[in-house]
Amino acid sequence: MSLDQTLAEVEPILRGTDGTFQFSHPSFQEILTARQFADEINSGRLPVKEAFINFWSYEEDAELWGVQGRNLIFGWERIISFVVGFLDESFNDEIVRLATASHAHLIEKQIEEKERRKSNCPSEDQLYKECEGKWYAGGAPPGSLTFLDFMHYLMIRDARMQPGYNPFFDDLCFISRLSRLPTICESTRNYLANLVYTTYEVIRGSRSGSEIEVDLRKECIGMIGTIPHKKAQDLLQQIAWAKEQYYHGDPEGPHDYSPYHFAEDMLRGYKSSGEPLEWSLPKTSSVRFRGSLVRTRPKEEDVIAIVGSNSPQDVRRYIVKANTNPVNRDDYRLRILHGFLRPIKQG
Numbered sequence: 001m002s003l004d005q006t007l008a009e010v011e012p013i014l015r016g017t018d019g020t021f022q023f024s025h026p027s028f029q030e031i032l033t034a035r036q037f038a039d040e041i042n043s044g045r046l047p048v049k050e051a052f053i054n055f056w057s058y059e060e061d062a063e064l065w066g067v068q069g070r071n072l073i074f075g076w077e078r079i080i081s082f083v084v085g086f087l088d089e090s091f092n093d094e095i096v097r098l099a100t101a102s103h104a105h106l107i108e109k110q111i112e113e114k115e116r117r118k119s120n121c122p123s124e125d126q127l128y129k130e131c132e133g134k135w136y137a138g139g140a141p142p143g144s145l146t147f148l149d150f151m152h153y154l155m156i157r158d159a160r161m162q163p164g165y166n167p168f169f170d171d172l173c174f175i176s177r178l179s180r181l182p183t184i185c186e187s188t189r190n191y192l193a194n195l196v197y198t199t200y201e202v203i204r205g206s207r208s209g210s211e212i213e214v215d216l217r218k219e220c221i222g223m224i225g226t227i228p229h230k231k232a233q234d235l236l237q238q239i240a241w242a243k244e245q246y247y248h249g250d251p252e253g254p255h256d257y258s259p260y261h262f263a264e265d266m267l268r269g270y271k272s273s274g275e276p277l278e279w280s281l282p283k284t285s286s287v288r289f290r291g292s293l294v295r296t297r298p299k300e301e302d303v304i305a306i307v308g309s310n311s312p313q314d315v316r317r318y319i320v321k322a323n324t325n326p327v328n329r330d331d332y333r334l335r336i337l338h339g340f341l342r343p344i345k346q347g
Helices: 003-010 026-042 048-056 074-086 089-120 124-131 147-161 169-178 186-204 211-226 230-245 259-273 300-307 312-323 331-341
Strands: 014-017 020-023 057-059 070-072
Touching: 020 026, 026 048, 026 074, 048 057, 048 070, 048 074, 048 089, 070 074, 070 089, 070 169, 074 089, 074 169, 089 169, 089 186, 169 186, 169 211, 169 331, 186 211, 186 230, 211 230, 211 259, 230 259, 300 312, 300 331, 312 331
Parallel strands: none
Antiparallel strands: 014 020, 057 070
């Protein structure tokens, strides 16, 4: 077969320009690359862990975030989504657990750290007893704890007990969306639903009601609602019921679209269609962290607006400074800066 005949036959995939060959669309390259990885893995020639470490992920900057672990590389996420569609279930379970292992380990550490900090702080009951009888008695004696002191202490304490920025959260978002593929087994979906719910509980722990915290909680509920498994329905029901048991009622107020309302909407989607909802957040919510199957690098102008420059050194200095002040830390900005520093290829 001549070169011209070959080009005519494979034109949808390869196109000759000035004597060179290229893919007519990136999707062809991504699918063929995914097919090659899947064939190597299914045949046993390439272990999943080896592909994950040597091609798909990178070692996160422990000095910058204070935690060790691996994150997926931006440029490989779409290819991985195709790989999962070609692989046997057992291999996909391994991919899911490898890609979420760093997040799971960090969540476990954050739970332990919050318990340690909480045990070192005076309890609300202890503080209340010290304040009791002084707030309505015409003022408190000099040097004693006043009502305003009490409330300010609780606000600062809750902020300091909040977990630090989680650099592995975005990978959990990506992997959760893959759970809808038919090649993901039920036990893997159950594992993901439990992991996302535990993450939700860690974020919810302080009950500070900050906009960042509420956004992240809604994002966790959105992930749970994406997972096609009965466990996900049970967890959404549990979150929705929590609204009735919360001693202040709805912590976000009657006019805000709270995480509890979001969970109820997800449940209604299950009951009306029998299928999980697509992971799309309603327009009435104030969520800024919108999930997408494939992320792109943040725009440089967004980074400059936060830091004042797009120099990686300046971005790192900004992140280090922000991480030292848990009370005023803005995870929304840190997420943009983290995305800017993440590599788009291995090495």
